[in-house]
Amino acid sequence: MSRSPIRDLLVGVFxxxxxxxxxxxxxxxxxxTYSGPGGLVLYANFDEVGGLAKRSPVVIGxxxxxxxxxxxxxxxxxxxxxxxxxxxxxxxxxxxTQAAVLTQxxxxxQYVGLSPGGSETLLKNGGEITYTQSAVVxxxxxxxxxxxxxxxxxxxxxxxxxxxKSP
Amino acid sequence: MLELxxxxxxxxxxxxxxxxxxxxxxxxxxxxxLAPPYRLRRLIDDVYNTGVLSLAIVCASGTAVGLVLGLxxxxxxxRFGAERSMGAVVGLSLVRELGPVLTAxxxxxxxxxxxxxxxxxxxxxxxxDGLRMMAVDPIDFVTQPKAFALFVSMPLLSALFIVxxxxxxxxxxxxxxxxxxxxxxxxxxxxxxxxxxxxxxxLKSVVFGALVxxxxxxxxFTAAPNSEGxxxxxxxxxxxxxxxxxxxxxxxxxxxxxxx
Amino acid sequence: MPGKMAQPDAPRSEGPSHGQxxxxxxxxxxxxxxRRVFDGLSCRFSHAKISVILGASGVGKSTLLRIIGGLxxxxxxxxxxxxxxxxxxxxxxxQRVRSRLGMMFQGGALLDSMTVFxxxxxxxxxxxxxxxxxxxxxxHAQFDAVGLxxxxxxxxxxxxxxxxxxxxxxxxxxxxxxxxxxxxxxxGLDPLAVRLIEALLVEVNRTKGLTMILTNHHIGSTVRMxxxxxxxxxxxxxxxxxKEIKESIDPRLxxxxxxxxxxxxxxxxx
Numbered sequence: 001m002s003r004s005p006i007r008d009l010l011v012g013v014f015x016x017x018x019x020x021x022x023x024x025x026x027x028x029x030x031x032x033t034y035s036g037p038g039g040l041v042l043y044a045n046f047d048e049v050g051g052l053a054k055r056s057p058v059v060i061g062x063x064x065x066x067x068x069x070x071x072x073x074x075x076x077x078x079x080x081x082x083x084x085x086x087x088x089x090x091x092x093x094x095x096x097t098q099a100a101v102l103t104q105x106x107x108x109x110q111y112v113g114l115s116p117g118g119s120e121t122l123l124k125n126g127g128e129i130t131y132t133q134s135a136v137v138x139x140x141x142x143x144x145x146x147x148x149x150x151x152x153x154x155x156x157x158x159x160x161x162x163x164x165k166s167p
Numbered sequence: 168m169l170e171l172x173x174x175x176x177x178x179x180x181x182x183x184x185x186x187x188x189x190x191x192x193x194x195x196x197x198x199x200x201l202a203p204p205y206r207l208r209r210l211i212d213d214v215y216n217t218g219v220l221s222l223a224i225v226c227a228s229g230t231a232v233g234l235v236l237g238l239x240x241x242x243x244x245x246r247f248g249a250e251r252s253m254g255a256v257v258g259l260s261l262v263r264e265l266g267p268v269l270t271a272x273x274x275x276x277x278x279x280x281x282x283x284x285x286x287x288x289x290x291x292x293x294x295x296d297g298l299r300m301m302a303v304d305p306i307d308f309v310t311q312p313k314a315f316a317l318f319v320s321m322p323l324l325s326a327l328f329i330v331x332x333x334x335x336x337x338x339x340x341x342x343x344x345x346x347x348x349x350x351x352x353x354x355x356x357x358x359x360x361x362x363x364x365x366x367x368x369x370l371k372s373v374v375f376g377a378l379v380x381x382x383x384x385x386x387x388f389t390a391a392p393n394s395e396g397x398x399x400x401x402x403x404x405x406x407x408x409x410x411x412x413x414x415x416x417x418x419x420x421x422x423x424x425x426x427x
Numbered sequence: 428m429p430g431k432m433a434q435p436d437a438p439r440s441e442g443p444s445h446g447q448x449x450x451x452x453x454x455x456x457x458x459x460x461x462r463r464v465f466d467g468l469s470c471r472f473s474h475a476k477i478s479v480i481l482g483a484s485g486v487g488k489s490t491l492l493r494i495i496g497g498l499x500x501x502x503x504x505x506x507x508x509x510x511x512x513x514x515x516x517x518x519x520x521x522q523r524v525r526s527r528l529g530m531m532f533q534g535g536a537l538l539d540s541m542t543v544f545x546x547x548x549x550x551x552x553x554x555x556x557x558x559x560x561x562x563x564x565x566x567h568a569q570f571d572a573v574g575l576x577x578x579x580x581x582x583x584x585x586x587x588x589x590x591x592x593x594x595x596x597x598x599x600x601x602x603x604x605x606x607x608x609x610x611x612x613x614x615g616l617d618p619l620a621v622r623l624i625e626a627l628l629v630e631v632n633r634t635k636g637l638t639m640i641l642t643n644h645h646i647g648s649t650v651r652m653x654x655x656x657x658x659x660x661x662x663x664x665x666x667x668x669x670k671e672i673k674e675s676i677d678p679r680l681x682x683x684x685x686x687x688x689x690x691x692x693x694x695x696x697x
Contacts, residue, residue, distance in 0.1 A: 018323025021330045297536035302522040
């Protein structure tokens with residue numbers, strides 16, 4: 001029954017490397033570490049979320065701090081998109097923090113970028129981010145550029161309004 | 168004309184008969200896996216034969232596939248100015264489809280055929296009868312460790328195939344085509360999702376492992392006890408396991424969903 | 428449904444009473460597809476005797492042995508091992524009966540992925556709780572009994588034909604069965620090896636009093652070894668002692684003996 005111990009060693013190495021590969025795929029690639037419960041749930045309403053999706057990253061200064069948990073139509077009848085975010089609970093975010101839907105590069109994926117404000121009061125679990133900036137929709141932008149090029153000087157290519165008010 | 172109908176009927180009945188047989192065999196295998204005695208020694212030997220010895224071909228093929236994906240992906244993406252997404256393209260193709268499916272086909276060819284041949288040869292040389300006469304169940308002693316070894320090795324090999332492929336893509340993209348390493352890696356990481364992609368991939372490889380394990384051992388076990396029988400069992404195992412893998416792949420892909 | 432015990436259909440040597448027959452096959456019928464192998468075959472094998480199943484190639488000798496061993500189920504008829512009918516047992520029940528049997532297969536049927544030692548030790552490791560020491564002692568005792576030296580670490584593929592047979596015999600005997608079934612023990616052996624194996628089997632029979640049932644198609648060794656002969660022909664059997672067989676007036680038997688007697692093999696001369 002005694003096979004060569006080298007064989008056993010190789011089997012062990014094989015299994016370990018296989019498991020390591022699986023772990024790499026799951027954790028690093030699948031960003032499964034990010035499902036360590038962020039803990040801090042925040043809400044924000046946007047006019048337009050563009051290509052933002054569940055599990056899209058939530059980022060501060062380029063560093064990932066959480067992910068989008070849910071996107072649904074706001075229940076207050078305003079036809080805006082209500083985004084639920086789950087971020088790292090050790091963060092101390094002032095309640096005038098701004099949330100914007102941004103794009104990686106020009107044609108890349110969309111994510112939520114948070115810009116912390118300066119207020120003394122902090123956002124608590126379940127808090128609401130009031131200052132939001134909607135996604136840029138390329139078609140509308142192009143449409144506006146065409147308008148402004150062909151139209152009167154009074155209409156500027158207006159940026160999508162900050163502050164979450166309807167255009 | 169009547170002859171055709173008769174033949175068709177006979178074929179259908181024998182197919183159903185075969186399906187019944189393999190199902191019963193499969194349930195015996197499952198039972199023997201869960202029930203003691205646990206033949207760890209033989210399992211390790213069989214994992215060596217199916218897993219370790221398949222490592223070389225899996226990693227080599229994985230890297231090669233990654234290289235090709237990188238090249239082809241680049242050719243297409245560059246037309247849309249989207250080279251930065253190459254990591255995602257290579258990664259998603261490998262993780263979702265090519266990893267589990269190609270690994271299954273490779274392992275079928277290398278280890279599945281070997282298992283079928285080995286068991287078939289044991290039937291032909293009366294070794295399994297010998298076991299029966301010693302009141303040892305050949306399914307428990309010989310077949311189950313081999314089937315389980317295939318089952319266990321498959322997800323591990325699939326993961327290693329994928330990692331090799333990612334490396335191949337990296338070599339081509341970063342080394343050859345000048346894509347920035349950070350872009351490649353972040354494109355990879357940001358676009359592969361655990362629940363949708365990796366989990367589905369692992370599920371597929373596990374299911375394929377079970378399929379290949381079941382079909383290879385079944386064909387070997389039911390081989391006719393002569394050299395022609397063994398040869399037919401071996402080729403039959405490879406063909407049937409491969410086709411089954413591809414068909415089940417569709418089913419799983421459809422059910423698992425493609426969405427985010 | 429269990430059938431009644433039928434009388435054997437051939438001349439008997441000393442009329443073994445029911446109590447003396449260890450293995451009995453009654454009215455067995457078996458067909459593979461269109462090919463009828465046995466058509467109402469009945470025969471009995473006596474306690475502690477060497478019985479040889481004789482016949483031309485393909486007549487069904489090995490099949491009969493497999494039926495006795497429970498590896499093949501007849502379409503009809505009974506198979507008795509002692510007081511137990513075995514042809515209708517489930518595989519699990521059959522396993523229990525097999526502790527009384529040992530079988531030597533034609534090619535040895537040793538597991539070629541394991542060493543000779545592990546092969547012979549297998550039945551002990553599977554069914555007993557003996558210590559490593561005890562198992563080792565018993566295996567080596569068997570090696571001595573069959574005349575094998577220094578084969579422990581060899582693989583079956585490295586053994587000669589004769590050594591394979593000896594190893595197979597060692598494995599069959601290590602569980603101390605009552606009945607030994609031996610399929611073509613002399614196939615593929617040179618005349619010297621044949622004599623050696625013959626002597627070994629006879630010795631085992633004399634010292635341990637095992638009931639031995641062999642299949643053989645060589646006349647010579649049969650004549651030298653057998654206490655009883657069962658000649659298979661046309662799906663049934665002719666049964667008797669060696670003397671009776673040689674003096675039989677059955678034309679089929681005469682033809683077989685004649686053909687064998689004029690064969691080229693040295694050992695066929697009796």
